[in-house]
């Protein structure tokens with residue numbers, strides 16, 4: 001039996017829901033991959049006198065964060081000049097992302113994943129949902145990424161984005177990649193899968209038909225939905241239905257579906273999503289970056305929709321995404337009293353969805369029996385933390401703070417700000433060597 005580790009002393013915030021327990025001068029005891037106790041530092045010290053101490057230096061002790069929508073493959077785009085104006089969402093896809101993903105080879109897929117996972121670790125994310133595309137390195141790409149995930153030590157939910165944008169054969173290869181990975185890793189404790197779809201406007205009816213036929217009943221979809229008006233317009237022009245109608249028509253809109261964005265939805269659509277039990281994923285920084293507008297969070301929540309939060313490859317910093325969501329609500333409503341109620345459930349929704357997918361009901365909570373996903377945020381809060389004001393601390397403090405320790409399923413991935421599983425300076429060196437050739441391949445590709 002492995003020894004017990006006590007993480008403390010610090011201010012324990014036991015979950016991201018609105019009724020979270022707060023323990024001042026608290027601590028969390030972990031053993032192997034589980035939390036075995038939560039209480040005051042003094043009580044846990046007395047209960048586990050031989051425990052190893054991981055000093056929290058008085059910081060906030062929080063559950064590991066969950067990111068519901070990321071794109072590891074975007075990591076090497078930083079500083080890349082597409083060489084053409086990207087005046088609208090379609091041009092952003094054609095001129096940047098669909099060229100970058102085609103230019104990726106196995107080496108740059110691996111490096112992109114490792115760098116993104118290092119950033120997730122740095123910002124306290126312990127469970128990440130990735131949406132991958134690398135058409136020139138498609139077969140086996142999810143297993144390649146899974147290998148990096150194992151090395152990094154996080155939990156991940158992977159998928160490959162099926163699309164007809166480079167032809168039907170490639171769409172079928174993407175479907176096969178999802179199905180193969182799902183059958184390899186169906187019930188793995190740290191790796192799960194979804195069925196990735198790019199977006200309605202790039203997926204033909206015959207492809208959706210195949211997806212519908214071949215999808216195992218317990219494998220939910222992970223798709224970009226109505227990220228921009230382009231999705232609705234082209235879906236109707238090409239296939240005679242809205243994106244949501246198409247998902248419904250092919251039996252893909254259900255309680256296991258992850259729908260990223262939802263910027264261009266009407267109230268009727270949102271009500272149907274609420275009825276289906278699917279989760280909408282808000283990506284505020286990405287939506288601002290692409291100037292596509294924003295999901296009407298207030299309306300979605302008032303219509304009963306479950307809404308979670310992602311970063312869409314813009315960053316790996318979930319507390320930063322929460323702050324962006326909050327500021328987006330205030331900017332959108334023009335009402336300085338708005339925002340708190342609207343964003344208060346986003347991180348909790350992420351934890352609930354990850355708990356469902358990993359069959360770990362207590363994931364995202366600091367409580368006995370929960371997976372040992374724990375982070376410590378620095379510095380200690382300079383003002384009182386109570387059950388009633390944790391969101392204020394997240395939005396105005398922790399979102400601008402650094403993470404001291406990241407522990408995922410009992411394994412310390414970041415200790416006193418240093419990665420323990422990934423050699424980040426070496427990865428950056430490798431990336432600087434590999435990126436010029438990647439960018440050269442990018443420039444040679446037509447849009």
Ligand SMILES: [Zn+2]
Nearest residue numbers: 131224260312
């Ligand atoms: Zn995305």
